[in-house]
Amino acid sequence: MSEYYVTPRKRRINKTNQHHFEVVIFNTILDMQIQEFGERFSEVGTKLMENMAALSPCNSFFGFDKAKLLKLSEIYKNDFDDSERVQLNGQVDIYYHSLLHDERFFNLKGIADLSRLLVETGKHSFPLVYRLLKLTLVLPVTTATVERCFSAMKFLKTDLRNRIGDDFMNDALICSVEKEALENVKTENVINRFRKMKERIGEL
Numbered sequence: 001m002s003e004y005y006v007t008p009r010k011r012r013i014n015k016t017n018q019h020h021f022e023v024v025i026f027n028t029i030l031d032m033q034i035q036e037f038g039e040r041f042s043e044v045g046t047k048l049m050e051n052m053a054a055l056s057p058c059n060s061f062f063g064f065d066k067a068k069l070l071k072l073s074e075i076y077k078n079d080f081d082d083s084e085r086v087q088l089n090g091q092v093d094i095y096y097h098s099l100l101h102d103e104r105f106f107n108l109k110g111i112a113d114l115s116r117l118l119v120e121t122g123k124h125s126f127p128l129v130y131r132l133l134k135l136t137l138v139l140p141v142t143t144a145t146v147e148r149c150f151s152a153m154k155f156l157k158t159d160l161r162n163r164i165g166d167d168f169m170n171d172a173l174i175c176s177v178e179k180e181a182l183e184n185v186k187t188e189n190v191i192n193r194f195r196k197m198k199e200r201i202g203e204l
Contacts, residue, residue: 048075052136057108061100066092069132076135080128088128095126111136 001018051072054065069092073080080088099105104121108114115133118124156172157164164172175182 048072048139051075052111052139055111055114055133055136057099057105057111057114060106061096064096066096069129072136073128073132076132079131079135084128088132091126091128095129098123 001021002016005015005017005020051068053063054068054072056063066089070085070089073085073088102121102123105114105117108117111133115124115130115137118130118133124130156176157169
């Protein structure tokens, strides 16, 4: 690695192999990955994920951060009004100290396990914290659904279908995304529905 780097054209440059691989290749790839992450996850989404991590019960609530939880409640403006945020400030402290010394909450692996155990032990009596926890649990599901829709849209709206209308695209997306529900629809029911819509010259 300490020898001079030789280019594919057999030219030697005044840089070592270590410098070439660490600076030229590694840093370039790292910059590309950071740029890709930046394009995929917005600044708001990144902050949201950081605030959600404060609810994680892993390692005896190692990532707990009261300030981040209060910021998380500010993002959900329709679910928490000003007076509830003030109450949440006090509830978070009581919630944290009551679970921190409870052995039943020591070996949890995620917020899903935390939510389940809170209900089983009756410790979901912190309504505002539990509401925040439920909103956090719902978010990954909605995010995954949106990702599925965008992925399906790339397959449906190609260059050949560039002029596809909004109504037709919405119908096609529903059929593509909700494949499991569509499998339960019988072909005969679809035919009968089209027959009832209007009289047709040919037989379906």
